[in-house]
Structures are given as structure tokens and as C-alpha cells.
Amino acid sequence: MIIYKTRIAAVGGKLVGFCLLLLLIFHSPLAVGQTGVRISGTVSGDDGVPLSGVSIRTSDGSASTSTDNDGQFMIQAPANSALVISYLGYTTQEITVGGSDQQLTVTLQTEASTLDEVVVVGYGTQRKEAVTGSVASISGDVMREVPSANITQALQGRLPGVQMTQTSTRPGAGMQIRIRGTRSLTASNDPLLVLDGIPFAGSINDIDPNSIKSIDILKDASATAIYGSRGANGVILVTTHRGQKGQEARISYNAFDGVKNAFSKFPMMNGPQFARLRAEALRTAEELGRGATYPNSSDESDDVNTDWQDLLYQTGRTMSHDLNVSKGSEKGNYSIGMGYFNDKGVMPTNAYSRISLRAAVDQEAGKYFRFGLTSNSSYGFTEGNQVGVGDALGSSPLASPYDTDGNLKRATFASQDVYKVWTKETIRDVRDLWLSETKTLGSYNNIYGEVKVPGVEGLQYRLNLGLNVRQTAGGSFTGIGVTNPTDPNAPSGASINHSLTTNWAIENLLTYDRTFAGKHSVNVVALYSAQENRYNSSAISAIDIPADHFQYYNLGFAEGEVTINPADQGYSKSGLVSWMGRVMYAYDDRYMLSATLRSDASSVLAPGHKWHTYPAISAGWNIANESFMANNAWLNQLKLRVGYGETSNQAVGPYATLGRLNTRPYNFGDVGEDSYAIGYYISELPNQNLGWEYTETWNFGLDFGLLGNRLTGTIEYYKQHTKDILLRVDLPSTTGVGSYVSNIGETENKGLEFSLNGVLVESDEPGGFTWEAGINLYANRNKLLALTSGQERNEGNWWFVGHPINVIFDYEKDGLWQEGDPYLDILEPGGNVGMIKVKYTGEFNADGTPVREIGADDRQILKFDPNFEGGFNTRFGYKGFDLGLVATFKNGGRLISALYGGTSYLNLLSGRHNNVNVDYWTPENRNGSYPRPGGITAGDNPKYANTLGYFDASYLKVRTITLGYNFDGRQWMDRIGVNQLRLYVTAQNPFVLFSPYHKESGMDPETNSYGDQNQAVTGQIQSRLPIVASNAPSTRSYLIGVNLTF
């Protein structure tokens, strides 16, 4: 003890000296001077195999050892003391020794039983059995069954009530996360991410999935209340690996490498199909006497058939390497790791790579103190996101990319639209002349100190300090004429942007944890915390960079306009101060109660409205532990949970209460700099009453374990009611100002969640056949209860009281107009047979004729949200082989495909440029489901074109199939010191079933964009809705991987 203290003193300075002083004051002399006994023995697993490296220590920490290669140990312990025997992956055992030397044979049980699983609940852990709130957990190992760039991809479909929606198919893109639906209209709906106990300030991509030990998701208010306002949308607790106490040094290496290709090409027409479309459009124009027609340009010829996508896509590659070293001693442990991830997409030059470093250290000092550090840092690099599919999709298949000499053309014309000719080779050739890069550097560091308060058993004080910094630097450059289809001398352009986020958080925690009389266990936490987030960003763009070698590295040389748009420069600082108290009480493992009270103050709200206090309470009843259930052999676990709580959301941008002047630049004449001036106008009014948005949640849960816990599951029902929603209210134009932010409106979410995990086939002997399976299913029903005072409809935002927040507001397609259908002339003046028929909702005259033509009043509120979603996984094991499958599914709701609708301009059905390959109406093909080419248009598209883009969103998608082999207990492994070795092959996104959209298009039915991205025109689809648009194609990949432990 004394030696140890001296060592720290040598390391630290004055502060450590102060700690030493405290240590000396509180140091109890109890451990000294007792008589010891010699305990020896062997430790083996439940399969009878001796375990090496098992930690054996006395409960008072006075002695410790670990087992040798044969599982044997010897330890000197105080008489009548308790030995704690622990090993990673096995249930820890405590054995009380007698007063004399003795020989022990210890069998450790594999930690399979969910009963003893520990769940991270925020500011502490709880045995799963004692949890009363709604918490979904997944271990890092299980999560990694889906090899992926970030945890959102890995978690998709794995946990009930946690919806991960793909919003980009670019390498390294994160996903949209929604826990139990959408609550807010304009404030954030993103959950809080907590990394190793401290709210995470970075991007989801900055966390290496390999570093994760477990993920716990807090879903209801009674669970999230301790995170207060920040937990309003759910909390994702990420716990990274640490060394285990008493664990021998362990080195693990995990890697995979593989190739990927487009899951499918975009379903464009080939040459003959496109030539026929043009001919049909021309025929319509001749028969109906209207419409623009699109003859072949000089570049096009009906006998050419070019597949522009084939020319463009490359074979991508995904690679991950991760190395980790960990060790634990009796007083301390560490874990250090590094990872490298690289993902090259199928779009040429499009790639994402990440290097991550992490370290976790825990150290006890004396009997009362413990310190620790977790540090996660990563450097990410994204490039090539400027390379798009637009030119390849629009280019005419009738145009050859080559001129008569066999050289690639600069561009080809589809009738009058010009498209740059791109191939994977030409894009790679200009990678120094056409680039878009983002570099991010994030460092997330948590330091804690813990002291047990002497004299009060179970009382402990802990200080958490989080220090985080994230920096991004982006740059893009387009060389002279590089992307211009017709002008090789078009001016070059470059832009740069930088941002810096710094964040600190400090938490003071007092915990009291004690069990009285063997039956009353009490856990009390009190917290005071403060945190502050600072952000600033800048962006500059310039045109006419005189030489290509500058790229974006010296905008100062620009000869054209240099723009520093005030709208692109950002600064914000926001802070949060909180008090929180929580009591968790359990009686006899049968009755559990948890109560939380939290007060938050946020800087972003108006003075006088900054503070809010809210309660949460939940209770649990372990029915299976009741005596009347004791005789029930098949029911091992049955727990009823109920919780109520309130949470808050303050997720508006800083300064929303202050109002804002926007800029309106203007040129007075055209005499250069002297002409330029910046104008201002009031864009947003201040709101001195801006306060919290809050949500009340009820949660009911039932956990069960049957047949020796071979079948375990959970059913939950919840209801959330969100009030005083933070909403940007559009003011009438006559006020002279566009909007202000206010607390207005109400929403509701109700839902049911179900998960079931089972061991379907169990084997008694090692290496026998085993089969496990799990399924989860959830359904959320969202409803908008109120908008701005009395307003029932907000058509501009597609918000309608009584309907979900996410709906589609458009005409409802009801087939096509056929010859002889009545009232075409009344309902669709100027329309034609073969045009889209939409539902008419107006009145009819006495003679049965409609009173008016179809118009804006006929637009319908169409369902967008799915009926239910979920996922399943299954795993077979036999003699070292394992075969696993992970799948996700979704039923109902609508998929918006901009490709088939009007916004991408790829289904114009006029022959203007290439078209999605669809079965269109012609006088000979009256069963075609798409309108007659060249028929009536609205703008450039067929009238009601957007209705063509709505599909049933159902699908079942197998995300991964993995076949692995575990080399176990081989002699050669022992010889070279390998503990564990597993090799596997994985197919990702192998196939899709039950998807109407996939059936129509061959495409991946998962969304790849937000509603305002990757289309020709935006503003028609709400930006918040995830859709399928012209982003990089989805991919299918084949990986080979290894897990190795020394």
C-alpha cells in the first residue's frame, strides 16, 4: 500500500499530493495484520475445459492471482474471507473460504443467462432483472455481425423501437435515427448519444464500431429522465472496451476486406427502348396535335445502344483492420486500440477512410480512490462525393460516347440537353482537377475520479469531466472546363470550409448503493452537471483560380469573385446546467421502484423560461420470484414494468429567442466592387417567451423467460404526448416578417414493441448442432394533435391535425384514363386518354356530371409511415462452424421514388432525355401503368407525375449472411499463443424479398436521400422525408474476415 502511494506521488504534482493527503486521512488500517490461509485449486468452464487467466482475488482486494495454463491457482487469503473469481464472458463467483488451507474446484458458468446481464442505465449499471424502464441492449460482438462503417448501419433492424433510416448511399454516410417515432416538427428528433458516460459531441462516424463493448438504448422517459432535456428523443449509451480486472494481457485483431458492386443499376432505358419511346411521343404529338417533340440530336442514332452506367461504375472495396491490447491487474486495467477503415464506393474516386485511436485506463489507488480515462480519437477523410450519377442517367442511350476516331467525346446531346461524357477512367484521370474532400478530426475524452466516502458504506462521490473537440476541414475544386460539357475554358472554382466544435461537460455525482437486511437494496444518485458547446465555422468560395495546381489550397490567387457569404459563416455557444436526483429501490428482487427528478436550464431559451423541472417514476414486479410461482418449471422469468415520466426538448438553435436580420446583397450598377452593397431586412422576430417543449410518456413492459430461459422476450407498449412544440411559426405576410419560433402544437406517439430470442436447438455435447434465432417487431403510430392556434392544416409543410407528421400530400393515382371513361373533358380539360387518372373529390351535378375540373382541392393526405418494422437474425453452429443471417423488414407505408416521380426529370415520358424504363400506355398497350408518352404535361413532366413515384414501401432485406469457422483448442494455436481464431466470409445485401419497388425497378428499396436531395428540382417533396433519388447506387459486397485473439 505504502509503496503504491509513493509511486503516484512521484508521478503527480501538487494535486496528487492533495489526494495522498486525503488518502492518508481516510485510509483504514483494517486490512493489516490478519492471519492468512492458503487456497489452491483449478478453475474450469461449464464445458469442463480448464480456463487460464481467470482472476482470483480477495473481496477486500488484499490479494489476487490468476490461473495458469492448466487453470490452476494458489492464493494467500485472510481466513474466512471471500474470494472473487471472475473471467470475461463468465459469471463472477464469490466463494467464502474457511479458517484453514483448502483445495477448491471451481466451475464458472458462461454468461449466457439474460438474468445476470448487466445493463447500462445512465449514471450506473443495473442487473437486467432489476430494470424498470425501457432499455434495449446489444453487445458489441452481436452488433458486429453486420460489418459496417458506423454503428447506425450495424444497428439497423436489431432493436425494437429503434428505427435507422438510410439517407445516403455514399461511403461512410450515417443514418437517421428515430427512437419511438418523431415528436418534434422543426426541433431535432435525433437521440442523445452518450459515449462512455459523457454526452457525445461528435458525428456517429467518429466512433469505430470495433471499439464498442455494448450499446444500450434508453427508450422511455423513466429511463431517459436522468439525461433530462437532452434525452427527449431517447438515449443511446455506447460503452467501449476496457480491460477487465485481473485479466491477463490480451491482444485482439479483427479485420475484414472485400469487394462491392452496385446492388442494381438505375432502371434506365436501353437504346431500342428509348428510340421507341421517342417514336411514341412523336406519334402522340401528331395524333393529338400538341406537345414538344424531341428528335435525335447530331450525337444520337437509333442503332446505338450505350449503357452509361456500365461506363461509370467501378468495383468498390471495403476494408477494416482493428488492433486492441488490454490488460488488467488487481488495481488497474487498460485497453489501447487502433483501427483503420476504408470504404471505396462504386462511384469513381468516392471513398471514406478513418483512422481511430482509443485508450481506456482505470486505476484504483488505495481503498477509496479510483481514477480513469477514456479517450477516443479519429481522423476521417471523405472524398469524391461530387461525382454523381446525373449525367449517366440522363444521357441518351442512342448517343455513343466515342467520336468517329474512337476518342471519347466531351459531351453528348440528348435532343437539346447536353450531358458530359464520364467514364470511371476519365473521372480517375481528373481526380486532381475535380475534387471534393472533407477531413474531420475528433477527440473525445472522459476523465473520472471516484472516491468512496469512508465510514458510510455504499456512499461514493464521482466526478466526470468530458473534454471534446471536433474539427472539420472541407475543400473542393473544379479545374478549368473540367465539368463543363461544352466549354473547355469554363472558369475554375474552388471553395473551402472549416468548423470547430469544442465541448466540455462536468458532472458531480453522489451515489449511495447499499442493501439492507439482505432484501432492501437502495441506489440513490444525485447529480449536478454543467456543459457548454461552442461551434464556429467559416466558408469561402472563389472562381477563376489561375492555375490548376492550386486546387483549393490558395484561394488568394483567385482572379474571379471571392465570396464570403455571411449566411455560410457560423458561431454558436450554448450551455446547459442541470440538477438531478434518482432513487432506485428493490425489495427482495421482487418489487422495484425508480424515481427521478431533474431540473435543466438551457441558454437557448428566453430569460425567465430557461429552467424546467420534470419527474419520472417507474416500477417493476418480478412475478417469477414470487413464492406462488416457485413451482413453475417452465416459467423462469416474468417481470411487469410500468413507467411514467416527462422529458423536455430544447433543441432549437441558439439565439432563436433573439430574432434575426438577414442579408440581401445588391449591386448598384455594374462597375465592380463599388457597385456592391449588403442590405438587411428582418427575417425573424424575437420571442421573449420561448420555453421548453416537453413530452409525457407512459411505458408498460413485460419481460419473460421460458423453458430454462431458452426463450426470452419482451413486449412493450408506450404512449408519448408532446406539448408546447418548438415550431417556427410562419407569420402572415402582412406582419412584414416571415416567421418566429414559438411553443405551439402537440403530437402523440403510441407504439408496441416485441422481441423474442430463442435457443431452438441446444446441444449437450461440445460441437453439437445449435440453432438460435431472434426476432424483433415494432409499430409506431404518430399523430399531430395541434398546430398553430386552431389551424387544422399546414399544406405548405404537409402537416395536418389528426394525421402523422410524416405524410404525403398529393393527388391519389387511380390508374390511367382509358377510352370511354366518362367526364375526361370535364375533369381534365385538355387531357388525353392514357394520362394519369387521379381521384376526384368534388361534387356531382344532378345528371351525374362532376361540377368542376380536378384541382388543388383533390389532393389527398397519403400515408407515409410503415405499419410495422423489425428485424430478425438466426445463427447455426456445428463443430466450429457458424452460419448467421441478419435481416430487416418493413411493412406498408409509402416509398417515394424521385426517379419515377416528377422531381428527377427521369420519367418525363417525352423522350427529351433518357427515361426510367416503364411500361407506358399506348393505343396498343392499354394495360400499361405509366401515362402515354407525349401526353398532357404540367411543366415538363406528365401531369400528376409525382404520383408515379409512390410505391408500397414494404420489403424484407437480408443484410448479411455470414459463414464462419472457429479454430478452437488446436495445438498449433497454443504453440504460437493464439487464444482464439475465427475466419468468416460475409455477403452483404445479398437479396431483397417482398418489395413492390424492387419488383418494379430491381433497385434496393431502402431510401438513399432526403426529400430535397439528388433530384433535378426540389421543393416538391418535404425535405424531412427520406426518399429514393439519384444518389450513388446501393451496393452488394462480399467480405472475408478474421477475428484473432492472443
Add this chain to the structure above:
Amino acid sequence: MITVLATLFAVTGCERILDEVPRDRFEPGFFKTEEGIIGGLTGLYANLRRIYGQPYYYNATETGTDEYTYGAQADGNFRMADLSGLGIPDAQNSRWDVLWNAAYSAINSASGIITNGTEAEMPADLIAEARFFRAFDYFLLVQTFGGVPLDLGGGVLEFNMAPTLKSVRNTVPEVYTLAVFPDLLQAIADLPENPRLIGGVTKNVARLTLAKAYLTYGWWLENPNSIPTYPEASRTDPDGRDAQWYFQQAYDVATTAIDNPGPYALQPTFYDVNFAENDRNNEIMLWADHTENSAYYSESNVTGWDGGDAQNQAVWMVTSYFHTLKASNSPSSWTAVDAMFRTVQAGQSYSRMWARMAPPIGVFTHTFADKANDSRFDGTFTSVYRGTWHYNPSRTETELYGANLLPIGENEPVLTFLPSDPGSIDYSNSTYNSGTQAGYLPGRADYVVPLDKISREIYPGLWKLGTYRKSSDYNDDKIASSRPYNILKFSELYFVAAEAVVKGAAPQAGKTARDLINVIRERAGKWRFSVAGNTEKIEDNSAAMIAATPAAIDINYILDERSREFFGEGYRWHDLARTQKWEEYGGSYLISEKAGNIPVTVNRQLDKYLYLRPIPQGQLDRMDGEGDFKKAYQNPGYN
């Protein structure tokens, strides 16, 4: 250590963490500083862009008049605006919302500048600019919607900083006599003779606006065709004056400006007024500016096609799909290639095509009947399209072969609109396929369409608003026009004064209605350049022009002459609404279903309630109040 640290943070952190100091933005309080007021004025000029050049506003001012109907590529915005049975622009879809939504922000800014600037004792000439814009916007609103609110939430003509969901409309006479006239009179008194900045407002800009406002209000008081007003108001002036008094004022104010032109004058020829290289000439008194040299200050993308709501895209709407014209690259057999190349470098005749609006045939047979003496047909339209394929660097042909496989050189005609149908035009597009509806005549290389048989698909473009770029650094035509959009011209003073005389104002000697109109017509007879011929043309037909002027000028003649002078510039609907001649002029029109076909007459149903345009649905939706209140807020006739 831990305790000490914790205490430290707990004590110091709290209050400062919760304070806010924005560092990347202005809060509204900045409007009270001198810089804020100057910036506010700049914002008022920039606001002009959100109205003038905005394509849907342009549509609202032109489609449905005798100047424009909808074109082949029209969507609902344009079809309904035509009022020819394809719907009625109502609260939901009328594009007058562009004006409604842009005007009040400017009015409120102006009130802020007037209030704060007066408090801060800022120079009167600066404050007068704000007064001008407040009056200018109210004048536009009152002509379009009838009575509109003078209280935005902070009191009548006061700066509003309150997020109110209420609004009450004033009456037409209130808007004129409380807002428009007093502000403009004060502006005339305080504004300088010469503009503070290029394009800045002056005494005479305010005079022209006031003269038009007096004239318009005079008509409103007179109300010859019993057009209803709303909110209800009697046609008596609160100041006790009659229509005659206002007509006389209109005349006096306009002639004062003519007699004291300041920096303004008429250009020597009509061509010069609208020639892009002569933009911002001294005939133009107010414009919404743009520049090709700065995407940021122009608020318009200068190298791409998408750039927000302040772009000048009006001319796209009225440009037909001439780019599809084909010719053969072989003199012996028809092998179709593009004769046109879409590039802004091709010049003012070759704007981007949208074909949303088309001129009816009457424009060419009635309004611009005289195409020989009067230079304004030639100075308004692109009636000859010339081969531009050679602007595409990858095209090496120096000659193509058009109709009859006759050669067409670079910049030689590919499509010509003929003054009338000579007969025997072959529209079959079988042997020589132009790729358009145009036909051909024996012996001519170019395709032809007679102006009396144009269709919604093929018609002359609007040269005067055509896009133009000085530098050769960019060649796509998809960028918006970087030319200024002209709003007020010195020439209009003559029209306003002449109209006032027609309505009974007593003229000064030498400034009768005929005298004034003849100033314009005399200038119209002078040629410097032929757009159709793409060549210099020095000719003076002034004498013939004056000789053709009728002895007695009536209101119809003024309207015809206004259309010849200001065709397609967004004046027309307000002109027809002011004079209550909309139905007479726009009640029907002629157009061919396909180029060369016998034209058909299309009738419009122009009920009187349509003279007041609908209050946009967005305004009704956002207001607080019951259905009855909102119904009463809306103009009668719109549900």
C-alpha cells in the same frame, strides 16, 4: 482535488453558461444604427428583384391580357392565368402572391428606417428613399388587391416588431391618401435630383410614381365601368377632391418631370432603350439590378442554373423551343443535325426556352401592324433565328443545309417569321424536317412561319428582355439573365401626361395628348439597327410615324401605344385594370392550334370581380381568426 474542482465549476459556471451573445448574425436591434439604416435601404432595392424578373409575377402581369396567353409548355400557373376556361387564379394558385409576399417585408423595413432614422436624425434624403419604397409597394398592392392593411401590427404606418397573427384591411382611398400620396410628396421634396447611387431613386422617380398614382386613383374615383372595390368604400375622396383634380395633378406632376428631367432623357432610338449593351441608360429611371460579375451581389447564380428567388428569369417564360431547329450537314441528302446551340454567348436573341407564355396573333396584326416605319416591332421581338451551332466548340461545320437543302452559313437565318402568310408554305416536315412546326417555301433555305398563323409552340421571342453576357467565360444558356430588369422609364411620363389629358386634364401649350404621344412616335420612327436583319439600319421614319398619329387621341390609342412601347415588360395588366379595358382588350384572342393552321378564336371570361386579385391562401392560413373573418378578408368572388 475532485471536491475542489467540482466546487470551482459549480460556483463559476452556472450563470455565464446560460447567457447568450450572438456573434455570427445581426439581431433586429441593429436596424437602429446608421449602418443598419443604410443596409435597410439597400435591402429595399434588393427587394425589387423578388418582384421584377420573378417569372411567376411576370406571368401574373402579362398572361390573360392582349399581350400574352399561355404557351405550349405551360403548367397550371400559366393556363389558369389565361382565364380561358382552364381554371381561375384563386387564393391558392394566383401568382400575385409573389407581390403580396414580397411587399410587406419592404414596407416594414421602410417604416423601420423612417422611424429609427428620424429618431437618429439621419439625413432627410436617405429617409425619403424609404418613403418612396413604402409608397411604391403600397401603390402596387392597392392596384392589385384593393384596400390593404396600413397597420402591420405596430400601428398605422409604424414599424412592426410584434409576431401578430391578425390583420385588418384598409380601404382603397385610405391607402392612397394616407400612405401613397403623402409619402411620395415628402419623397419628392426630400429626394435629390441625381441618384445617390447608380440606379438610386430621385425626385423624378418619385414624380413618375406619384403621377401614375394620381392617374390611377382618378380612374378609381371615376369608375366608368362600375368595377367593385373592396373593402367597401364610397368613391368619394376623403380629401374632398374629384377625379378631375387628380387627373390634373397627374398631368402637372408628369410635365414637371418632363420639364425638369434631371439626369434623365429619351434615348435616340427605341433600339437603344432595350439594347443590352446599353443597359442602365438614362431613359431608365428605376430597375432591379443584376450583374454577371458576382453571383453573391446579383443574388443569382452566374455559372449555373439554380439560384433562388431573386433571379431574373422572366424572358425564359416567353421564349419558344427554337433550339430544336435542325438542318442537314450534307448538301445531298437530309442528315439532320442541330442548327442551334444553347449558349448565352449567342446574344440577346437567344434566351433559354421555357415556352410557358405565347403572344396571341393580334399582337402582330393589330398592335404591331406597322412593322416597316415603326422600329418597335423590330426592337421588341426576335423574328429571325440564325444558325448558332458553331458556338459549340465541337462542331466544325461552317455551313449547314436547310430547307430545299440550300446552304445556311453561320449566323444566317434558319427560322423567319413572315409578316403575313404568302400561301403555299409546306408544313409537312417530311423532306426537310425542321424539328419544329415551321414550314418552308421554295427557294428559301430558312424555315418560315407567318406571324398571323403562329401557335403556342412557335412564335417570336422577346428580344428586348433577352439574356446577354458581356464576357465569354461561360456558355450555357441555363443561367438566369444577368441584365437589370427595367421598372420605370422616362418615356412613361409622356404617356401618363397624355392619358391625363385624355381624361380631361388641361394641357399646357405644346403638350397636348397628341404632342406628347408624338414625342414617343417620332422617336419610334428612328432606326439605328435592325434586329431581324442583324445589321445596321440608319433610317428616320419619324415624319411617317407622326403623320399616322390620329388627330384625336383616345384612351384606346394610348393603350395601343403603351403596348407598342412597353410590350412584355409587365405593365399590361395594371394598364388594362386602371382603364377598366381588360375585357375589351383581352376578352378574346386568336392563335393557331398548329403553326400555319387557320387561327382559332379563344374567349376569356373576365368577370368584374377579377379586377381585384385574390388574397393569397398563405395569408389566410397564417392569420388567426374564424372562417367568417377570413372570408371577409378575402376579396369577393374568391372562395
